[in-house]
Amino acid sequence: MAKRIQFSRHGGPEVLEYVDYQPAAPGPHEVRVRNRAIGLNFIDTYFRNGLYTPPALPSSLGTEGAGEIEALGSAVQGLQLGDRVAYATAPLGAYSELHVMPATQVVKLPDSIDFEQAAAVLLKGLTVQYLLRQTYEVQPGETILWHAAAGGVGLIACQWAKALGVQLIGTVSSPEKAKLAEAHGAWKTIDYSREDVAARVLELTDGAKCTVVYDSVGKDTWTTSLDCVEPRGLLVSFGNASGPVEGVNLGVLAQKGSLYVTRPTLFGYANTQERLQAMADELFAMLAAGKLQVDIGQRFSLADAAKAQTALSARQTTGSTVLLP
Missing domain, CATH: 3.40.50.720 (NAD(P)-binding Rossmann-like Domain)
Known part of the structure; x- marks a missing residue:
């Protein structure tokens, strides 16, 4: 058993519940990641309030996190148990201690970037990458x-x-x-x-x-x-x-x-494993070169996800916010 945030009806932050659940075993092409940090993003509130529709209710939340691979599907190649990874375009469910996703949606995390940094920067950094470098290549x-x-x-x-x-x-x-x-x-x-x-x-x-x-x-x-x-x-x-x-x-x-x-959306640009990895590599290179600094303005426990979303929606946050399982 593990803990996660879920919601059974659309509404404000009050609909979020901190519950026990049974994580699934990874399929042949999937991995299960033990989250060490989880990214908080505005898109999470869109699924919660009904602007975007989740696959079914009750639903979990979140698409971004970082941690270690603790289980591998039988057909997964290029990844190993214990690998440090991050993800930003995974299926809903990042607001959890354990999250199962397609192996093609994780990127390997350089040793120079810790889990909190990765969870704070990957989705936002990939968003800036496609906006400034692809949607319109600024000069x-x-x-x-x-x-x-x-x-x-x-x-x-x-x-x-x-x-x-x-x-x-x-x-x-x-x-x-x-x-x-x-x-x-x-x-x-x-x-x-x-x-x-x-x-x-x-x-x-x-x-x-x-x-x-x-x-x-x-x-x-x-x-x-x-x-x-x-x-x-x-x-x-x-x-x-x-x-x-x-x-x-x-x-x-x-x-x-x-x-x-x-x-545009990130998912329209990072729509293959190769494109996702290339975008992440450029982001990681900017971080390694010191051209980008990760600003984590707030940290909340996973159990306090409702408080975190309330602060985000009220524009009371600065920089990035992470949830810690």
Whole structure:
């Protein structure tokens, strides 16, 4: 028997339960990982509240973690018992002491990165990798806008953009978060609680706006984001922190300058073992070179996952948050 977090109905953090369960034996192409640290991400709240639909209820939560392989399927190759691994695109169930997943969804963890670092950085780091290096390959000298720059993904983006010679303007909700984003490499910050974001972007770019805007907030920032994109520029909408964007009028894209919009996901990019490993290798190389630092702002026990999600949704967290079994 082992412990995990599960929910039997959709709702707020109060629906999360800390229960005993019987972990499955790995199938021929699967591994079972003993989690040492678990990543907390906004997508977890989407499954809990019903925005995204889990396979069935009751359901477990979480797709990211790090630990050691404690059981192998009969057909698994290239992995051994005791290997240190991390994962970010596994089936739901990371909020647990033991998690079974396809062997193709784990990456080997370099000795230089500990379990907490891996759980704090892999999903967010892979997200920044595909956004800055694949969805739109940013170039030195470009100016971009990144919403929620003091969050877990945002702080990695600030560092990665700076390493690439890109001027990142980050939106934040307080002076403290502005200082945090700037300390991590943001070129400029905009406090959306006190400033007009679109107007400030115009000032900072001398009226040119941004080649690309990265928006994980969703509904509340949709119009503002469009107003910050230069003609024929790109809006990358990759999250729904304030709710999903609905009722989009494509004609608005023409009115605002023949804009492009995309709604990517990590799973659309890390869709093969080879691509996942290549993306992880680039992320690990950035960490090894000291170009990225992992900022773990909060640690919660697995049993306190509801408290962790409450803090995340209330934007009371900074950097990354990990759950510890």
